[in-house]
Amino acid sequence: MKVAVLGAGAIGAYVGAALHRAGAEVHLIARGEHLAAMRRSGVRVLSPRGDFTAHPRATDDPYEVGPVDYVFLGLKANSYAAAGPMIRPLLHETTGIIAAQNGIPWWYFHRLPGPYQGHVIQSVDPGGAVTAALPLERAIGCVVYAATEIEAPGVIRHLEGTRFSIGEPDGSLSPRCTAFSGAMVAGGLKCPVEADLRRDIWIKLMGNIAFNPISALTRATMAGICRHRHTRDLVVTMMRETVEVARRVGCDPAISIERRLAGAERAGEHKTSTLQDLEKGKPLELDVILAAVVELADLTGADVPTLRAIHAVADLLDERVRQDLAATG
CATH class of the missing domain: 3.40.50.720 (NAD(P)-binding Rossmann-like Domain)
Structure with missing residues (x-):
């Protein structure tokens, strides 16, 4: 091989x-x-x-x-x-x-x-x-x-x-x-x-879609996001909206939000890949993680107000990162 x-x-x-x-x-x-x-x-x-x-x-x-x-x-x-x-x-x-x-x-x-x-x-x-x-x-x-x-x-x-x-x-x-x-x-x-690999895709995405942009916006680790009551609630809301989009395109992640959140919490003081990219001045990998799910919500008629709000501010952050990168060559 x-x-x-x-x-x-x-x-x-x-x-x-x-x-x-x-x-x-x-x-x-x-x-x-x-x-x-x-x-x-x-x-x-x-x-x-x-x-x-x-x-x-x-x-x-x-x-x-x-x-x-x-x-x-x-x-x-x-x-x-x-x-x-x-x-x-x-x-x-x-x-x-x-x-x-x-x-x-x-x-x-x-x-x-x-x-x-x-x-x-x-x-x-x-x-x-x-x-x-x-x-x-x-x-x-x-x-x-x-x-x-x-x-x-x-x-x-x-x-x-x-x-x-x-x-x-x-x-x-x-x-x-x-x-x-x-x-x-x-x-x-x-x-x-x-x-059915798509089920695995959505199970992992339930965590990525919340923790990756929030970590970039707050500079917090996964455990830090979970410890803070309001960001923890935000993660739960984003996961719920993501599961609804998954179901509308024919996939049930078949894992509870509580279990998915607990799995992320066990990662401890881990910086997401998006936060690591931000700290290195690299473009943020948010299109496939967040923008795609918002686009699928548009396609299927799902109501995802929280995902839209986080996408708006994270997309602006990514735009500024790319501008800085272009300015420094």
Whole structure:
């Protein structure tokens, strides 16, 4: 099995190291000091489950890699539309693209029976730009339940969780999913193939849609948001509105809000990825997490006043971050 990890950051390098340990031919595509360190010394994984070092190939040029069986996307979803030139050299006739993203994926309504089959969510796939870069027939969904961070260039700190749920848009238990799952398991990770991955997407999104923008707006950790009575109530309201949208597009997350909130609270003094991006001056990954659900509410007629309000102020914050980034070059 030949796998390219495009965007071999904290999650991508962790997955690549695990697959390499399982015997797959792995190519990490990265840049900067992190790439230089991985070329020099491999990927060092520090984990409560045991430290290890892997030495997959690392490059910044996908043409050096050539066609692969799977592309594992470790990029932020707001980078997908521009990823076409990096993806194309990695594709052969049957290459699968495994998108490890938060929020609503561009393939969400692909092969989903019902009134919205084939519908394009513009906040996720504006003008079909993501579909042009990542063809729908290649898409394999992935919901990540692992937390990692880059502790130093080439060094990945695994904090918790090893589950990477994957699934086909049409719900089939395909040979390509089964094969990739087997390689992940051999590398020490959990990788169930789900017949209804959309349920996992909404369960994770229930937390992301509330904690990510609130953390960016308040600079608070997940535990801090939960401890404060008013923000805790705000999270509950946002989760309720999100579940209503999910049900209107035919998916029942089948988890109580109390249980989902308790799971988030156990994360403790954890900074969400959106807060981390804000602190680094990076654009915020809010389109697929928040704007997409507001757009689906418009599509289905769901009443989501709280989601709309948080989206308005978070979108303004993201606009200012992008302006600052443009001004500093």
